[in-house]
Amino acid sequence: MEAEFIHWLRECVPPRPSMPLALTDDAALVRWAGSPHIVVTTDLLSDGVDFRLAVDDPRRVGRKALAVNLSDLAAMAAEPLACFVSIALPSTGIGADQPLELAKLIYAGLLPLAEEFGAFLAGGDTNTHDGPLVISITALGNVSKRGLLMRKGGQPGDKLLVTGALGGSSLGHHLDFTPRVREALVLHENYELHAGIDISDGLALDTSRLAEASGCGAVFNSIVISGNALDLAQQESASDLGAAALRHALGDGEDFELLLAAPPSAADAILSDRPVECPVTCIGELIAEPGLWKQFGNVARTPLEPTGWQH
Numbered sequence: 001m002e003a004e005f006i007h008w009l010r011e012c013v014p015p016r017p018s019m020p021l022a023l024t025d026d027a028a029l030v031r032w033a034g035s036p037h038i039v040v041t042t043d044l045l046s047d048g049v050d051f052r053l054a055v056d057d058p059r060r061v062g063r064k065a066l067a068v069n070l071s072d073l074a075a076m077a078a079e080p081l082a083c084f085v086s087i088a089l090p091s092t093g094i095g096a097d098q099p100l101e102l103a104k105l106i107y108a109g110l111l112p113l114a115e116e117f118g119a120f121l122a123g124g125d126t127n128t129h130d131g132p133l134v135i136s137i138t139a140l141g142n143v144s145k146r147g148l149l150m151r152k153g154g155q156p157g158d159k160l161l162v163t164g165a166l167g168g169s170s171l172g173h174h175l176d177f178t179p180r181v182r183e184a185l186v187l188h189e190n191y192e193l194h195a196g197i198d199i200s201d202g203l204a205l206d207t208s209r210l211a212e213a214s215g216c217g218a219v220f221n222s223i224v225i226s227g228n229a230l231d232l233a234q235q236e237s238a239s240d241l242g243a244a245a246l247r248h249a250l251g252d253g254e255d256f257e258l259l260l261a262a263p264p265s266a267a268d269a270i271l272s273d274r275p276v277e278c279p280v281t282c283i284g285e286l287i288a289e290p291g292l293w294k295q296f297g298n299v300a301r302t303p304l305e306p307t308g309w310q311h
């Protein structure tokens with residue numbers, strides 16, 4: 001199967017000057033520009049945990065496997081350069097009847113995204129095992145001209161900005177989201193950002209991570225609740241829909257939006273210039289006092305649990 005598969009894959013992937021040996025030799029050669037450093041991230045997704053092959057189209061699964069890596073590159077404001085894709089196909093159970101077809105569908109989902117964001121396929125491995133489908137992707141990114149964006153660097157008084165809306169990702173957004181790579185690059189290039197993270201494990205948890213890394217606390221004064229979070233609250237017949245939707249927005253995870261800390265002048269400029277396509281909203285600020293807090297309206301500040309997905 002492997003020779004035929006690699007032949008098929010080579011046909012799908014045009015040659016790239018940045019990767020002189022992609023898919024031809026025992027290892028890849030990747031040319032990168034500028035900084036002596038390269039950004040590397042990896043994510044492993046498995047059936048039953050990160051997707052459900054019984055109901056999810058393998059193309060959406062393949063797309064997600066790459067998109068979560070691109071979201072991590074976006075979090076560091078790195079420019080995607082290459083990706084390495086390793087797949088363990090199931091020899092029994094769901095997907096085992098036509099493993100080659102399954103592998104091709106996974107690639108059919110991820111290759112267009114790789115093309116769109118410049119994370120070109122440089123190599124990988126495909127194998128079979130007696131277990132569920134597992135996809136592990138490693139992505140490489142160039143450090144942008146302005147340097148890295150990191151979790152540390154936020155300062156008390158910084159405004160907290162988020163892209164998009166939050167919560168209810170399990171209704172489908174977790175498979176189909178657009179990684180905020182373009183937004184991260186444009187905002188980092190043109191405005192002063194102090195810190196950033198992608199919201200993969202839940203707004204509350206990831207905000208507390210950024211705040212802690214920056215030696216600060218964080219207070220929310222508004223949250224952008226997605227339509228999905230409201231739909232989910234409705235499906236659960238929650239007695240207080242607003243409160244349930246807010247819980248989803250704070251703790252669901254897999255939103256894959258960006259959370260950025262920017263000094264007030266830069267945050268105001270971003271909010272008035274609207275330099276990116278997706279909505280950007282101020283949801284709170286970093287404060288000197290440690291911990292996570294909420295203060296909605298003219299009430300006292302109260303502590304907030306850093307809810308989210310704990311691995």
Ligand SMILES: [Mg+2]
Pocket residue numbers: 071072075197198200
């Ligand atoms: Mg991340």
